[in-house]
Amino acid sequence: MVSVLTRRKSGSFDSAAALKRSVTHGTGGLNHSTEPKKGELNLGASCPKLDLMVTLPISEEQVVQLVKQLDPQTKQRVLINLTAERDDWWQATAREGEADLRRLAAEHGLNWDTLSAPQREAFVDDLLHER
Numbered sequence: 001m002v003s004v005l006t007r008r009k010s011g012s013f014d015s016a017a018a019l020k021r022s023v024t025h026g027t028g029g030l031n032h033s034t035e036p037k038k039g040e041l042n043l044g045a046s047c048p049k050l051d052l053m054v055t056l057p058i059s060e061e062q063v064v065q066l067v068k069q070l071d072p073q074t075k076q077r078v079l080i081n082l083t084a085e086r087d088d089w090w091q092a093t094a095r096e097g098e099a100d101l102r103r104l105a106a107e108h109g110l111n112w113d114t115l116s117a118p119q120r121e122a123f124v125d126d127l128l129h130e131r
Contacts (some may be wrong), residue, residue, distance in 0.1 A: 058066075067078055067126040099111075105123060115123065 044100070067075065070078065099122070101120075102112040104127060105115070108123070110123065
């Protein structure tokens, strides 16, 4: 089933439930008469024009194929955005990991910040091989 979102020109959102019901029941969701039937939207003169946004699911492979069709400059923009997103994730993960190591060191009576690099490596090695 296709997801449908309706938005009035004013920016407020209509309930898409009635439109989805009518699309599901084969009426197409559109009623051009002056009296709407239950579960249909009235698109007559008294109803402001609606913008429809249709969301269709696509596979990851389809996304890859779409990106391959882009011009080189747009591909570069996609790559820059994805790289920035990955870098943000990596920095957040590293911060969380370091906070976890500080906490674990404190639980073992050590101060992570005063440990030398070889001491930190030995501590992590001990953590990994604890039984």
